[in-house]
Amino acid sequence: MAVFGTVFMPTMALTRFENDTWTETEFVSADSIQMHPGAHVLHYSSTCFEGLKAFRHEDGSINIFRMDRNIERFAQSSRLLNLPEIDKAQVEKMIIDIVSTYSAEVPEPPGSMYIRPTHIGTEASIGKAAAPSATSMLYVLLSPVGDYFAGGLKPLRLLLDETGMRCAPHMGMVKSGGNYASALPPILKAKADVQADQILFCPNGDVQETGAANFLLVDGNEIITKGLDTSFLHGVTRATILQLAKDHGMTVSERDITVEELLERAAKPSAEAALSGTAAVLTPVGTFIHNGKEYQVGNGEAGPVTMKLRQALNDIQWGKAEDKHNWLVKINPT
Template identity: 55%
Template sequence: MSNSATPSKKAAFGSVFSDKMIVAEYKDGQWSPGKITDVAPLQLHPAAHVLHYASTCFEGMKAFKMANGEVKIFRLDRHIARMAQSASLLHLPIPSPQELESMIREVVETNKADIPEPPGALYLRPTLIGTEANIGAAGAPSGEALFYVLVSPVGDYFSGSTKGLTIAIEDQEMRSTPGFGKAKTGGNYASALRHVMRAKKENQADQVLFCPGGDVQETGAANFFLIDDNRIMTKPLDASFLHGVTRDSIINLARSMGYEIIEKDFTVDELLEWIQHGEAALSGTAAMLSGVGQFILHGETHPVGNGEVGPNTQKLREALLAIQSGKAEDQFAWLK
């Protein structure tokens, strides 16, 4: 591996990389074949489109080692489709779905010796950037691009902690530009960062839940659920927030387990009423499903239960991990 640290809960998620990545270039209207290379700094012209006009998108997914030694990628097709959606919004050229799948599989096969045992996994970061050297192209897409896939052996992001997260509620400003929240692009994370850093400084919060005008949307890096013994409530998909693959997986899994799924717009007031008897959680590829222990709104703390990860959140998380690791039947055909 490229870093001296070993993939474990002690190493920061995404800070350890395998030695090999795959790279493809777009020039003169066509993509080059993917090529396995050493992980090393990229050579970019100082005028590269991505450096000035943020023409970039990415994905995050995981490959797991099964008990029989096979390696399978979780919901590869869904991640490829979402990356194509992001690229379209950014007017970036992108390899075909078949080419993307082939390159992702090749880089996983190349680095499969680095895959830790479940709940660890090989985290995959396909990335697409505009590389055309033209600082006059503020109003035009990049005619050249680079696609690459980094892989990172990761341990248990959740790390067995029972303490819930502290989430600050931002009830005025939005996380991203209207209509662009569903793109998995760096600019959306950058626009949320100032709110997250302020919340960490002022309230020791772990994340910020964006609720512009009181409309509960998502955090700076994850989708959001309200959960109780019988129901799960979450905002219906629209262009204001990321269409999370883990979100979709939790919804389908929970429905199969007998939970009623409620997809509706809801307010901060409804959230605060729900947590008097129920649970709250964040979903994403890294943490899967992480429980919330308390919310902070206008300096006031609103506890969720006893402040620990709720039993339904824990049950759903374990059920998802069991499918990902091959310990439970893959009834949805998510592993490829």
Template identity: 50%
Template sequence: MSMTQTVEDALKKPFGTVYADKMAVARYKDGVWTPFDIQEVKPFEMHPAAHVFHYSSTCFEGLKCHRQVDGSVHVFRLDRHIERFRNSAERLCLPIPDADQVDAMVCELVAECADWAPVFPGSLYVRPTLIGTLPSIGAAAGPSTEALLFVILSPVGDYFSGGLRPLKLLVEEKMRTAPTLGMVKTGGNYAAALYATRKAREKYGTDQVLFAPDGFIQETGAANFLMISEDRIVTKALDPSFLHGVTRDSLLKIGARMGKEIEEREISVDELLTWAKTGECALSGTAAVLGGVGSLVYREETYTVGTGDYGDETAKMRSALVDIQRGKAEDTFGWLKRIS
């Protein structure tokens, strides 16, 4: 079977379930990082007392490489993702990876696996991961002084495989994350949202839960939240309680260039429901880019957002970002780094 056929077959599988055959690996022990090497993807051997299993010392990143219209492969905003990755490590008291080493691990791995990068609308999803490996079940109040850093790759299709469709959200007025860990890309934050998301799906048929602690919009379990109109984008101001999305940042910069006024501030549920009568709402993230919201469930009532369809302004912004990523539009922001 040819590599082209292998990648095409991978795109038919659920998002993020097929992997390139190589990964980059480095370890931290005795106060230093080892040089990384690129090896065959295979299971790790780890002590059952490893810190990560008991005290959730883990963080990761999710970014994408895109095959351009000329056939070259570029990684999108690698520097910003590395910055966030290092911040997550610091917040979790894990050994902080060297930025240049993470950059090299991603770039060299992608270069060796460039054939795994599909053509548009597919992309090559990149997952750098850091875990604490110190074998100690007595270190609940102490950090892991040993760590494993690895990067894996997954060829993925468009997140919305059935085409863009309006999403349905449940507005939940409860805190999802610890205030100091919300900005950390760690599995615990996703686990914290899983139960509420599953129950909302069973009861209301919703796609995600929009958390609004104390009546103010925060984020969903897996994405940032934006309110969009012809002349404005309104979103929650950055603070430690939620993830500082790279896609969010990219869309705000694109929106400003399109002439939209950018407002980063607190948004009450009452304001959201008023906005929904005429405006658009969307979820932003690396996997889906920008998902339009068609309806909201709040206190047992359902509210239509705009026309109830995937909004026109939302579609324009998504296209503007995707066009940069795939090389169809000029990258005036300097976000793309050529790998091969």
């Protein structure tokens, strides 16, 4: 089985922003792009992307999950990086058209077709360190993927880091490659030093997110997560899980939470914690590591609320439960 996200469909949808307008969409080979070595993205990281999925239902139909929300965030990231404003209608059509082209390649559940829209600054100017790229390229890649946790869903170990941050505070809500790169050194150190799977960044005791996923705490009938601000990513899966929690009668609290409160609540036998993201869906957390000590979350295993919400989301994505919020877009295969 190929490693998640390493297999790609042979063509992709592509458009360029040139002379203050977007070009007609092209369908080109997915194994290369042409770009000047002085391109803005290669020197000043003018890049953002999205991650969403298309699912095959039992009736054979192909359905894209929460495309509108992902396109809105894609537009927001592009604006915050001062990349050219995207044409949301064109991007939607690019996604639908390329998924339709490869509809026969969408795997059966628990697999899916991972969709990766990407926007990069292409102007060849190494003198623009303090100015935006006037030109850009936007493309949509497809990658058929299996279960992210093919080896089994085991609870994660998180190092609570009160000294560092995932990225600059004003950049947290931008889905940009540089944010992921900046989080790598502390994550790799945490893996080597304390065998942590991830770092939960808690600058000055403020519980935020990990290097690649949002964080959720479950205490009885309450689900707690940091309220939206610019410092962390506004996850689409996070928003979906919170809505499903409300649908199940849970209390949703979006507010600041300190490391002290987190450890106090995690000590309860019924406590649960989880990470949310497009690839991992909802992943249980079993252990916190803080100041050299390990703290078990609840009973240390995947909790019933986490698994119930994960299943509820999967059931909608796979067409096994009613889509009450109109999150799915059914496409017509070509």
